[in-house]
Amino acid sequence: MEPSPIVQRLIQALGPELVLTDRVTLKDRRHDYWLLSQLEDLQGRGVPDPLCVVAPKDRADVVTTVNLCRESLTPVVPFGLGSGVVGGVRTGPGAVLLDMSAMARVLEIQVDNLTATFQAGVRGADAEAALAHCGLTLGHYPQSIDLSTVGGWVATRSSGQFSTAYGSIEDILLGLEAVLPDGSLLETRCVPRASTGPDLKALLTGSEGTLGVITAVTLSVRWRPETRDFNVFTAPGMEEGFETQRYILQSGWRPAVMRQYDEADAARLFPGLVNENLVLLLLVHEGPSAAVEAEKEACSALARELGCTPGDPAIGPRWMEERNHVPTFEEFLKEGIVLDTIEVAALWDRMGALYRSVMESWKTVPGILYRAAHSSHGYRSGLNLYFTFAAKPDRPGEMASLYENCWERAMEATLDVGGTISHHHGIGRVRKAKLERELGPGGIGLLRKMKQVLDPWGIMNPGVLIPD
Numbered sequence: 001m002e003p004s005p006i007v008q009r010l011i012q013a014l015g016p017e018l019v020l021t022d023r024v025t026l027k028d029r030r031h032d033y034w035l036l037s038q039l040e041d042l043q044g045r046g047v048p049d050p051l052c053v054v055a056p057k058d059r060a061d062v063v064t065t066v067n068l069c070r071e072s073l074t075p076v077v078p079f080g081l082g083s084g085v086v087g088g089v090r091t092g093p094g095a096v097l098l099d100m101s102a103m104a105r106v107l108e109i110q111v112d113n114l115t116a117t118f119q120a121g122v123r124g125a126d127a128e129a130a131l132a133h134c135g136l137t138l139g140h141y142p143q144s145i146d147l148s149t150v151g152g153w154v155a156t157r158s159s160g161q162f163s164t165a166y167g168s169i170e171d172i173l174l175g176l177e178a179v180l181p182d183g184s185l186l187e188t189r190c191v192p193r194a195s196t197g198p199d200l201k202a203l204l205t206g207s208e209g210t211l212g213v214i215t216a217v218t219l220s221v222r223w224r225p226e227t228r229d230f231n232v233f234t235a236p237g238m239e240e241g242f243e244t245q246r247y248i249l250q251s252g253w254r255p256a257v258m259r260q261y262d263e264a265d266a267a268r269l270f271p272g273l274v275n276e277n278l279v280l281l282l283l284v285h286e287g288p289s290a291a292v293e294a295e296k297e298a299c300s301a302l303a304r305e306l307g308c309t310p311g312d313p314a315i316g317p318r319w320m321e322e323r324n325h326v327p328t329f330e331e332f333l334k335e336g337i338v339l340d341t342i343e344v345a346a347l348w349d350r351m352g353a354l355y356r357s358v359m360e361s362w363k364t365v366p367g368i369l370y371r372a373a374h375s376s377h378g379y380r381s382g383l384n385l386y387f388t389f390a391a392k393p394d395r396p397g398e399m400a401s402l403y404e405n406c407w408e409r410a411m412e413a414t415l416d417v418g419g420t421i422s423h424h425h426g427i428g429r430v431r432k433a434k435l436e437r438e439l440g441p442g443g444i445g446l447l448r449k450m451k452q453v454l455d456p457w458g459i460m461n462p463g464v465l466i467p468d
């Protein structure tokens with residue numbers, strides 16, 4: 001079949017080696033990990049292939065692609081490595097997929113300044129390996145570090161497992177370069193901080209491919225920690241655990257990792273290591289030896305004071321070892337089970353209510369098999385909660401509606417107690433309908449105006465983030 005006019009123009013401008021139309025490549029990159037896209041594939045309805053996949057080498061190729069797509073009003077879907085879980089990547093039959101993982105060069109590491117500049121498509125684990133050669137580390141370790149890109153992290157406002165001490169992506173992002181929908185370039189200056197009007201980096205952070213294509217990022221990196229140690233406790237209930245975490249953080253301690261698992265998640269993730277009906281608290285301390293020792297002791301004393309008891313010390317190293325292992329959805333979907341994780345956040349005074357109301361909201365879901373939560377990112381003023389559900393409807397034809405029902409209940413319960421509907425996975429398609437309630441009419445209006453000003457053609461990742 002003759003390629004469509006836009007594909008012909010792209011081939012002419014970029015060369016055939018950068019414009020891929022083979023079935024395997026197209027099929028491979030049609031969507032991210034979002035459960036509903038995977039379900040559609042399994043049920044034979046499948047997300048359509050894009051027109052082509054463009055694999056740019058540099059920002060000039062991105063500019064050319066964006067310009068040609070704009071001139072022909074062709075949708076452009078930026079793709080990192082497709083590890084998103086909210087439907088941010090889902091191509092239509094008329095879209096061009098821009099595979100940023102083809103731009104995978106480490107551009108510069110400055111040891112004196114502790115900065116590293118990467119093309120946006122560098123895989124997280126490759127960025128970390130390049131830094132390790134110099135004794136450095138990112139300090140940003142999402143569980144998907146092997147499956148995601150540095151540009152994708154910025155585009156989704158990602159948060160890593162060690163964020164309690166090191167911050168999330170916006171805290172280490174020093175500069176970025178992006179191609180805007182009109183083909184112009186945004187290049188922010190690399191400085192530790194600036195007071196030069198609104199932060200333009202923030203405009204692209206969390207924009208999920210709707211406002212432009214991020215082509216390079218500079219991150220603030222750190223020396224690898226001298227030492228690492230663990231603290232494990234059990235608490236009688238979630239509220240006691242929240243109080244312990246709050247006291248530790250508000251006393252000025254900053255464990256790199258602080259996680260709290262409810263009874264169900266503790267039993268599922270650490271079988272045989274936690275007594276039934278107990279909540280588990282896991283802390284990882286890292287840094288200079290003296291600081292680690294002091295922090296471990298102080299957190300231990302605070303936890304005991306607040307009614308926690310020491311847990312099995314094997315849990316710390318075990319979590320470190322297995323922290324990036326996750327089962328794939330496919331095996332559950334084949335069994336007719338829908339499941340997902342939903343990460344939300346709130347201030348400390350709402351944590352108990354947040355936990356209870358989301359859990360309660362799922363109690364009456366028909367076919368519910370599992371509901372649980374753990375926290376993984378702590379702040380002076382609040383905490384995230386990472387809920388997990390699994391449910392099985394009577395008939396396979398009801399899987400999608402049951403999945404949507406679980407999401408709807410969790411989102412409404414979170415909004416009702418004043419929490420945010422996403423801590424770090426983003427909005428994509430799965431949360432889009434709830435964004436207006438979170439941002440309010442003023443906020444959603446501003447977001448729509450920004451989209452209208454930057455992309456009046458509506459070519460950048462249509463259908464994502466911004467409610468229709």
Ligand SMILES: Cc1cc2nc3c(=O)[nH]c(=O)nc-3n(C[C@H](O)[C@H](O)[C@H](O)COP(=O)(O)OP(=O)(O)OC[C@H]3O[C@@H](n4cnc5c(N)ncnc54)[C@H](O)[C@@H]3O)c2cc1C
Binds near residue numbers: 120156210461
């Ligand atoms: C097993 C697993 C564990 C995970 N753990 C974590 C975790 O610990 N923390 C966390 O934050 N997330 C986690 N995620 C979610 C996911 O990995 C992140 O959202 C990640 O940042 C996505 O990166 P990516 O490069 O794969 O982007 P993609 O999935 O390819 O794209 C995500 C979104 O960003 C846009 N985009 C991608 N690259 C660019 C670019 N260069 N310019 C403009 N837009 C772009 C896309 O259009 C899309 O809307 C996990 C996912 C999985 C599957």
